Amino acid sequence: MRCVFCRIVSGDERAVKVYEDELCLAIMDIAPVNRGHLLVIPKKHYETILEMPLKEASHIFGVACMLAKAVKRAVGAEGINIVQNNGRAAWQHVFHVHIHVIPRWIGDKLDLYWPASLSSFELLEEVASSIRRELEELKT
Numbered sequence: 470m471r472c473v474f475c476r477i478v479s480g481d482e483r484a485v486k487v488y489e490d491e492l493c494l495a496i497m498d499i500a501p502v503n504r505g506h507l508l509v510i511p512k513k514h515y516e517t518i519l520e521m522p523l524k525e526a527s528h529i530f531g532v533a534c535m536l537a538k539a540v541k542r543a544v545g546a547e548g549i550n551i552v553q554n555n556g557r558a559a560w561q562h563v564f565h566v567h568i569h570v571i572p573r574w575i576g577d578k579l580d581l582y583w584p585a586s587l588s589s590f591e592l593l594e595e596v597a598s599s600i601r602r603e604l605e606e607l608k609t
């Protein structure tokens with residue numbers, strides 16, 4: 470059983486298409502949180518961006534940026550959120566990569582709980598050096 474986005478890509482499931490190229494498709498979200506909410510999906514099935522080749526990931530984020538400009542003008546939004554979730558812990562529900570492009574207005578009801586707290590520079594340096602080490606590993 471193929472996933473819902475794969476069925477949309479193959480035309481076996483209905484969707485309202487906004488944009489299409491050789492690598493990706495943009496469709497209106499069937500359950501929008503705001504007017505103009507759309508999704509950019511790669512045509513090839515990847516569960517998360519962590520499995521995607523960087524070139525394809527870069528492409529779909531570029532398309533999301535282009536669509537953000539178009540949808541902002543089309544619906545007269547005051548702002549745009551780009552939301553992309555990877556893994557159940559990160560609110561992913563459909564396990565085929567998708568980028569949400571969400572028009573925003575001041576005072577709209579969309580909210581995000583963001584429990585930020587200041588960190589020490591020592592702790593930031595510690596995690597940054599781990600990330601830098603991983604980056605070097607990825608390059609080799």
Ligand SMILES: [Zn+2]
Pocket residue numbers: 471472473474475476513514515564565
């Ligand atoms: Zn899929």
